Amino acid sequence: MAPLIIRLADIRSRKDLVDKLNVDIKSLDLVVLTKTTCKHDGCNLPAAQNNHNQCILCNQQWYPRELNSDGTKNKYCRGYGLYGPQFMREYNGVAAPKSCCCDTEECLKVGYSHCGMMMFPPDDDHPKLNSALSYNQDITAKVEVLDAENLQLRLENKKLAMENAELKRKVEVLEQKKCVISYDDLKPDGILADYVSAFTFFPDFKANDLFLDLINGNSGICENIKRYHHVTVEERVKYNDEIRARKEQATQAGVADGNEGEAGEDLDVIMAEAALEDDGSDEVMEEAPIGSAQKKTRNRKLHWKTEYLVYCFFVRCNISMTRIAALFGIRRTLVHDIVYGWANMLCDTLAKFFPVPTRSQMLRAYPKSVIKKFGHEHIFMLLDATEIFAEAASMKSVNAILYSAYKHHSTLKWLVGCDPIGTVWDDSISDGYPGAVSDPIQTTVTKILEQIPFGCAVEVDKGFLIENDCALLGIHCIRPMKMLQLQTQQSKEDVPLTQKVGKTRIPIEQINGQMKNSASFFDKRISLHHIGLADLFCRCSYLLQNFKLGFIQQHSGTKKGRPCKAHIRWYDGEDDGLIDIRPFVEMWGTTSEIKRWNEIREMPGNEDLTREEISEIVLAEDWPTRLRKEHIERLS
Secondary structure, three states: OOOOOOOHHHOOOHHHHHHHHOOOHHHHHHOOEEEEEOOOOOOOOEEEOOOOOOOOOOOOOOOOOOEOOOOOEOOOOOOOEOOEHHHOOEEOOEEOOOOOOOOOHHHHHOOOOOOOOOOOOOOOOOHHHHHHHHHHHHHHHHHHHHHHHHHHHHHHHHHHHHHHHHHHHHHHHHHHHOOOOOHHHHOOOOOOHHHHHHHOOOOOHHHHHHHHHHHHOOOOOHHHEOOHHHOOHHHHHHHHHHHHHHHHHHHHHOOOOOOOOOOOOOOOOOEOOOOOOOOOOOOEOOOOOOOOOOOOOOOEOOOHHHHHHHHHHHHOOOOOHHHHHHHHOOOHHHHHHHHHHHHHHHHHHHHHHOOOOOHHHHHHOEEHHHHHHHOOOOEEEEEEEEEEEEOOOOOHHHHHHHEEOOOOEEEEEEEEEEOOOOOOOHHHEOOOEEOOOOHHHHHHHHOHHHHOOOOOEEEOOOOOOOHHHHHHHOOEEEOOOOOOOOOOOOOOOHHHHHHHHHHHOHHHHHHHHHHHHHOHHHHOOEOHHHHHHHHHHHHHHHHHHHHOEOOOOOOOOOOOOOOEHHHHHHOOOOOOOEEOOOOOHHHHOOHHHHHHHHHHHHOOOOOOOOHHHHHHHHHHOOHHHHHHHHHHHHHO
16 A cells, blocks of 8 residues: 655644544544654654554554555455554564454354454354353343342332332421421321321321330330430440340340330330430420329420320331421431430330240140141241341441341341241340351351240251251251252252241241331431441331231131230230140150150149140249250250
8 A cells, every 4th residue: 555645734633634544533542653763764753553663654554444545455454453452463562363354143143343353263163252152141141030130129129119209208298288297197187197007007096006005004114215315325334234134144044034024124224214304405394194194204395105106207217317307396306316215115115025935825826837737836936037238338347247248238137036927026036237147157146046945946947057056955947958069959858848948937038028118217228327226126126016917827817806916925815727735745745744744644633634734734844944954964
C-alpha cells in the first residue's frame, strides 16, 4: 500500500486526520506510539507500535483493512488492535497466535466476524471453542436457576413492598389530617377501627384490650415502666448480671428459669412501681383509669395503652421513630424510651407467662399425627434456626463475624424451638448470634438442649449434626440423613424418615413465618445500632405467637371457639386432633418410669386410682432429672 501524503498544517483536529486517512475516528484510540522516530528519511514523527517502525502517515498497516486501496482483499486483514493493544501482534513482548478467519457456524453464532476480528484457534475442529461453549451451557443453566430464585424473591419483596406502601399511605393520610393518634382510635368508632390487625399484634380492639389487662396485672407493670434513659449503665449491668446468675442457678438445679414468682417480679430495674419523677419529656399527670384510683402512676404524656400502640407502630408496622413522633404528637426521644421500655417489659413479662412446659402439660395435649407417624410421643422439641439480614459492617473483622456462608450476606441468627403444635417458651428462643456461627456450634453454646427431659427427643433438620450433644444429655436426635458424596438419591431406608420429619416439622417452619410476618421491623436489614433491639423484638414477637391457633394436622375444622396455643399447653385447653396420652405409659415412659408405674398400680389401696392419676404420681417424681444425673455420672 502506497503511503499517503498529508500536510500536517492542514490537520487541525482528530476529525481532519481521520478524513485524510479515510478511517473511523475510533481507530485513532488504537494507535500505540513508540519512543523511536519513523525510519523514513526526513520524517520526524514517532513510529506506531507494530507498524514496521514507521509513523501512521508513512505506513497504514497499524489499521487493518479488509480491502486495499485498489479494491483487492488485504492479505493481512486481521483484528489486531481493534479492541486495544492486547489484540495486536505483539503485546508485552509476547507474540499472539494467528486469528481464525473461517466462516464456520460456531464462529458466527457467538458473534465473531469472518474477517478475523477476534482471536481463535487456527484449526478447523475448534476444540477450545467447543469446550468453552459446553462450559457456557453449564453456567447458563445455573444462571437460569438463580434467575428463577431471584424472580421468586423479587415477587415476595414486591408483595411486602405493596403491603408497606399501603400502610405508609394510611400513615400519610393520618399525617395530612394533622390529628394525634391514641389508643382510643382502635375502638369500633375510631379512625383505625378497620385496620387494627394491620397496626397491632391482635385482630381487634377487644383482643388488644384483654392482652393489655393481662400483662398489666394487679401490680400495674405497664403503668409504671421506667423511662429507658433514666436507667443508668450501672443499673443495666447489675440487672443483666442478676438475670445471668438466675439462669446459671436454674441450670445447676435442673429447673428452668421463670417457673417461680409472679409475673413482673424481679423487674425492679426496668420497672418502677412508683416512679413519679419528671423525665423531661413535657409529660403531664394522667388521670387514673377506672377501678385503679389506688394505684400510683408516674408522670406521662401518653396513656400507657397509647404507649403500647407506639411500640406496635415501630415493630409491627416498621415506621420510623421520627414519623411516629409526628403521628402521636410527642418527641422522638420519648418514642425511643417507649420502644425500649416496652420491649424489655414484654420480654420479662411474657417469659413469666410462658415457662418451659412440664412433661405432664406436654402429654395432656399431644397431636395424634405425630404419634401416628413415629408410634410414640417422645418428641419434646422441634428445633430450627432462623436468619435475618443485617447491614454490612465497615470493619472487616465485624463483617467477617456477621457474614453467613449460607445466606451469602451479613445476618443475625436465632435458634428457636417449639413443641409439636408450635408453642414456644422463653428458654426455647436463644439470643441472637452472628451469621458466621454454624447450627451445631450455636446449639452447643446456647445449651438449648438441656431443657429437653432425659429420654425424650428433639427433631431437627439435616444441617444440625448434634448427635454427640444429644448423647451426652441422654436424649434422642431425630434427623434426616444427608446424602453422601456422589449419591444421587437417598437410600430406601432413609426415605421414610425424611418424609416423617418433613411432615412433622411444619409447625416450626410455620412459627418462623408467623414471627417474620407479624414484625415488619425484620423486613429490612437490621441496622448495626439496632442489634440489641432486634434481639428483644425477636423474642417478644415469637412469644406473642402463642396467642394464635396451634398447627394441628388432623383437626376437623368444624370446632368453633378454638383455644390458642398457650391455652392448650399451659391451661389445659382442648382441641380436635389432640389426645391425652398420659394413661398410656408405654407410649411416653422410660423403662424406669414404666416399672415405677406398675409398682404404684399394684400397691394396696391404689385400686381406685385411675391411669391418669398414677401417671401424674410418676411424673411428679421427676425421673428424667434423676436418670440424667446418673447418666452424666456414668459418662464422667
